[in-house]
Amino acid sequence: MSVSNLLENWSKVRHTHPVGDVPHEEYKWAMAIDLDACTGCNACSVACYAENNIAVVGKEKYAHGQAMHWMRIERYWDEDEREFPDQGAQFLPMMCQQCEAAPCETVCPVGATNHTADGLNSQVYNRCVGSRYCSANCPFKVRYFNWWDYPDQENAWPDEMKQQLNPDVTVRTKGVMEKCTFCVQRLTAAKNMARNEGRLVKDGEVQTACQQACPTNAISFGNLVDAESRVHKQWKQQQVELAEDAQAKDEYFTDLRGYRILEDLRAYPSVMYLERVRESAI
């Protein structure tokens, strides 16, 4: 791209995102996770392992904090020092939040992680040199680094199990950063099919592995641009704005459950969580 071209498209290369940006045209993949429905059963996590060729690291490496689970279920207790947690535990599925203004993107020295046109936070394994700056700058710490050469680790994929590997997903070798991709391989396939038919992907046509597995339908995923999509409706109903770092509704509509984690860091996550509801009377 030549200097002249740079000067021609100056305004084009100068706008910021998502604030003051041209909005996403065709797709903006987003999620809504209903913590009231989520039972913390781990099905999504295992489904993710199955879909995305995630390595099983084994006891010893897990002990070193080198687990690779792209989707982790976090379990929280109430913090008032009651003798028993008689309101149960709080579960939270945490995966890459696909931030609109992701802190990880700017710092990658080789540009291996970027914001795609569909509003995803792409991670290009083969471009990654392993500086790990992205993970260092990730507020949620949902990026996982290949500390070891898992493809060659006997316990990760013995020969028989190699046959289970999903050919649509690269198997990451040592020294590469990886993270949740919103099952981009499925998205790409769906988009291609839609393009062949000269249309856009319809809601429900494509599911992420975690969403598809979730026994309580706690996870809904779809195209935020598409007004018909469930996700769009949920975000709208909960009055959560993608390009806000503090939701206006929090001021006066306290009876809405939608929120995004660490919103004030201005990363503009694409995952909206719905607060858990608990009966106060009993």
Next chain:
Amino acid sequence: MIENNFNRRDFLKVLGWGGAAVTLSGCGFTSVQDGTETVVSYVEPTEYALPGIGVYFNSTCAQCDAGCSITGRVREGRALKLEGNAASSINRGKMCGLGQAGVQAHYNPDRLREPMFKGQPVAWDKALGLIDEKVKTLKGDDVAFLTGGMSGHVKVLFKNYMDALGSKNHYVYEAVSPSVVRAANKKAYGVEAPRLRLDKAKAVVSFGADFLGAWVSPVHFSQQYAQFRKGNRPEGRGVLVQIEPKMTLTGANADRWIPLRPGTDGVLALGIIHALAKNGLSVPADVAAAVKDYAPERVSQETGVSVEQIGKLAALLKTHTPSLVLAGDAAEGYQHGSQNAAAIALLNRVLGNVGKTIEAPANVPFPQIAAQGGNRAALQALNGKLASGKVQMLFVHGANPVYTAPLSLKFKENLNKATFKVVFAHYMDETALQADLVLPLDSALEDWATAVPEYLPEGAQLNVQQPLMEKLHAGTRGTGDILLALLKQRRANEYGKFDDFYAYLRNAVVSIKGALGGGGKDEDTFWAETLSEGLVKLPGSGGNLSSKASAAGLHFPAVVEDAAYPLRLIPSVTANMRDGRNANQPWLQESPDPLTTIVWDSWVEIHPKTAAKLGIVEGDIVEVASKSGSIKAQAYLFPGIHPDAVSVPLGYGHEAMGRYAKGVGANAFAMLDAVSDQETGELAMNETRVKIGKTGQRIIVIKEEGVAGGKQAGKKIAARLASDKVDLSKEV
């Protein structure tokens, strides 16, 4: 390399295309390669398989007995991933982690590859020949069969083979099963597995039924639960109260989790009835009489549940009708387990839930293929028979008794009194090691079978299990094929015409197509449709339900404390491990336990108060000792457990079975006291009393949870609202 019954399934052949070996080079070479990799094409084309495009086949999940229908994604002949089959009324397209790991059962590196006779590989015909000779020399009563719960045509073949041998000794055994509740249901409702309608209930009070985790049909119940929680459902958002000594996954999701003194479930149930009567709920006279001594104060004092809480419960149940009261593992695992279950059934009756949220299950038109649920009493019975040396020959299928039997039963010794033991197995597990003859089975993704789930949420359905891909190992065989071969030895004239189990199955299903609602269709269409659907919905009347739960003869022995063994052991059934049959699947080992977040090991849950008393901190290796055995495991301070109890997960501590299972954790089955429920004779899982001692070792517990220990440090991460603060009606 392909079994003859597969060559019509040519599209199952594995292609080299995008083969795993290649995929593994992952971020390896970064430039174009020429002529190094091979592309193998089909010899003959099929309309199904196009390289690069996934094909989907419907089948049935065999990871547990819930009988979820699955859809397997197959590419280039390799089964890659399992999804739920939306057509099934059980899991409606959803799946649990256990089911997802099904592919790892299939691709497992530790699977048996060929028949073994006394540790030596033998050819199949030799192996089957050995059985033939042996059974010839025995009379039917000397032969016994120990199987897991079974149904469908495999069950039929089993029965027929037993008839052929003239053996009546069929022991259907499940180490973890709601067998006491089953019996209680039979008494109270006339059916063993009534339909439970959480989705209709306004309130659910569950006495230790972990229906979200590992109880009966978790995926189905999870979906009902989601409905139950919907704010915009006509009944409004349901309220869940979980009453149990050890918090289960369900307990963790309850609006109120009530820690109960172990074993006092029945007392509390009656106490609630008492309170309800007080609050003016009309209660039949006999019941009123039976519960009159169960005044809140007494109940509170026995159960450890506050009077106020009992009042609240009664109030809740009074206002929220219909409601649903469940009796689960935590309630049934006692000497008086049946009593507990009965009392809870009584509560349901008093609340008038029977027929509203407890409905009659559809009855299965063909009893011979209906599910036969396993129970624990079977093992004790067989054990007795083995001990007395009455069993010469034993067939074991779908069970691992040597691992799951409490040491106090001395099962292993007794087992070896049988002279010829045949074990059908996927892995060289503890039982297979004891066997004379081990017959390696096809994985669930290679094998043919049909199944009728024991718990039928809607109409009865016949699930078809069909191969998703060609066999990985030439040496394995399907259960059906083995049985067929055995039957041919005995009844050649009857079974000679089927050259394999597939032929038998097709014939068997097609022959009853009329009854299966395929009357109009010709055989091939019907069969093709059945296979592509993966299941057949059985027409047929819903059964009927009787509400005859009675207060008669309900009595609860006062809890006797044992000074030597002050604590109660609650062996917990976790969603990952269940009874340990799937322990060799690494995804399950590495997926953290939802509550403790511990991986790759078993643990001892202790309430912080108790731990403080004993001077135990997290990571201490403690010895949990009962009268009949002891284990060593890491201590985990867990607030969600009654101070008088400790809990250890089942399913860990295998001594064999494979690289991922062997030596991981400790086996809690082994240390159970052989105490049984008085009425059903079921092993009482929670009756074991234990003491805890420090060994002096301390380790860092390997878990997902970090130093913050489930605290949110004042940030809004996992947020929660009180139900009266939120308006759910308008939600999408």
Next chain:
Amino acid sequence: MQSFFRSIILLAGLFFYASSHAADALPPLTTADNLGPKVEQPIEFPHNRHAGLRDPADAGDPSVPAKGGMEINCMYCHTGARRSAVAAIPPLQKCIGCHQTINSVRETPRIQKLFEYWEAKKAIPWKKVHDLPDFVRFNHERHIQRFIFAQGKPVQEACGYCHGDVRAMTVARRSKPLSMGWCATCHQKDHPVDAVSGKTSHGPNDCWQCHK
């Protein structure tokens, strides 16, 4: 003194040239041919006989050696190309399908070999010639749909853009770099979206479109 000014000017020139060039720098590659190595195939399959032009007269440009080709459409055999990510090698049966009836060449060594495979019901272990790294996701379907079906390019041209002039080859041989930059040279051009409307669009530039 003026020698010094001359050198200054010279330097300035150098710098500006360098800077503008470096900034403009695109892949050093154009669509220039760069032949891959010869690949040993189990059967030396003559693409020219199958896809080549029937006789030189038809051949628009004489450079195309087209002695008695069959002008078979690429997608007659590579059926995957229009509906799958991979073009696919035809199943052995397809070869046999025609060759049973073609007795003229029935006895030639290559065809005999072909039938040996067929009788043994063994798949032919072809070697992959255009083998992109595993982290690359090239979708034949989209390209074929876009350029042949939507835009109506002749098949040979569309396929040939990446695979070279197969009509002139016996065993196929890589004749384009297939490097990332080379892909880009085409992706960044504006291509008509279909035959009728004048609309154009360039190929995707999003990493995840082609990398997995």
Next chain:
Amino acid sequence: MSQHHILALYNNFEEAETAIAELRAADIKGFNFDDLTLKSPIEHHEVEEVLGNRPANVQWFTLGGALMGGLLGFFLISGAQANFYSQLKGGKPIVPLPPNFVLTYEMFILGGVFITVLGFLVCAGLPAKRSPLYSAKVSEDQVGILVKADAAAAPTLKGIFAKHQAIEIQEEAGK
């Protein structure tokens, strides 16, 4: 007309200076004052008055180099950022100015330093062949004066050198 090189070595700068001053004053036929070179072990700019102002132009290289470095930096970077694969990163513009200024600044300095040094070599005429008359003493502790003149002028020059206590006078007939 043949040229002669004469090198005179002095013990200190004072003597050297006076010698130079005289040479400059005395208009000797066949000797051009610009052909006089002073060689010293240390840098000593007082002599410049006597030598008259001789140009040093390195600073111009510096200016040019720095400016061009900066320009190159900015356009290379911005141009590269706006290439076909340009992808949004962290919501920042595709061509974000602050980072580019940082790098422009570095390139500015880089260009400056490199070209300055280039300039130094050009202006100081380095690397150079050793001049016909050179004494290692110059790099130790003596000050040398090298002149180029017609053979005719040589005696006069030597005379003047000697007058100012030259330690040593070397002569050589050049081309």
Next chain:
Amino acid sequence: MGKDIREDISWAKINEDVLRSLESPRRLYWVILLVAMLAFSVGIGCEVYQYNVGMGVANLDNPHVWGLYIATFIFWIGMSHSGTLLSAILHLMHADWRKPIYRFAEAMTTFSLMTAGLFVMVHLGRLWQFYYSLPYPNERALWPNFQSPLLWDAMAIFTYLSSSVIFLFIGMIPDLAICRDHLHPGWRKKLYTLLALGWEGTDRQWRNFRITYLTVACFLIPLAVSVHSIVASDFAMSQQPGWHVTSFPPYFVAGALYSGCAAIVTLFIILRYVFKFEEYMTLPILKKTVRLTFAIAMVWTYLNAVEFAAVWYSHDQAAKDVLIQKATGPYAPFWWMMIFCGSVVPLTLAFKRFQTNIPVLFAVSLLLNLGMWLERWMIVAPTFSHGYYPWTWDHNQWPSLIQWGMVFGSFGWFALLFMVFCKVFPSVSMYEVKEMVYHRRLASESQAAAKGAH
């Protein structure tokens, strides 16, 4: 206080003294060289192992993705700064006491930069793909991400390294000429002849030399500042609590000068002994350096306080938590040690008695550098252990021996380069010492004359 240097040293003697250092150092020199080689080979071993097995051997994890490599990288960058301080800043200030010692200071700059560069490499998960991060037209038509502070680092370090090498070389040309003229034939003489570029000390050469040296010095000062502020922005530009601090750039620069000065004191003492430079690296000069170090130490201490205060009064709870974590958490011992070495130990330098006491200074200078190394570690590690997201807090992660091995090895590598340099090239600038002596003599003579006049 004695004179910085004897004014009656003859120029010839200067030549011969310094040239002798190229021939016959004390035996200690060889000992140091040997130890350095051993240390370096340890580092090499660790890297080879890590390269083959994977970063896991460093015992890093999620969230602890950075470790000693980055910390030590900053340390070495910092070390490089005072070379510039002495040669450039003091040059502009005409502080001529720098002349005998700036040469080795510059060498130190150059080599510590090279060492720092190594750590960027060993830190990378895929060292073999390093070239992805270089901006050059390639067949992928891809460029590195110019927004990334890491890339700024690379650029800044490249600029700084090349510039200081040039600066070092230019400044050495006249000395190389001396070596060329006064060393007996051999490969070295050839080398010097080549490098001296035919320098003859003509007026024309000196004239341009002066300007060039001055200009490059002027460029080097802002460059040095920018380099370390860019290193600081690796952290300041990030969003993490404890890193996202506005005062980091100046703080880093101060720290850099600080550790650099300390290192100069150390090396001063070593060289002085090893090469018998007592005549030139005199105690008065050492005293000046030490005072400079003390001043900067106080600046650093102040900026430290400022940073804490800034965090303390901010509303950024996360940042506060991290700070508290540093002072009380698992890293507390190291953190307090850093405070002690960095702010308390230098107080000894305030005492005249110690300002020229070589053993004390040696010990102190080492402690100061230890403190500064700890500072870098305490910047990097605690933020990871206690970041924004409580679930991933991880307080018991410690570097493996592999990491320590490479840190250790880097000192070997540095010492190796430095010692070889001092043996091959004059580590005291002869021509400038001559100038120094000359001008000082003139000065004192004129003073004497002035006295006489009265």
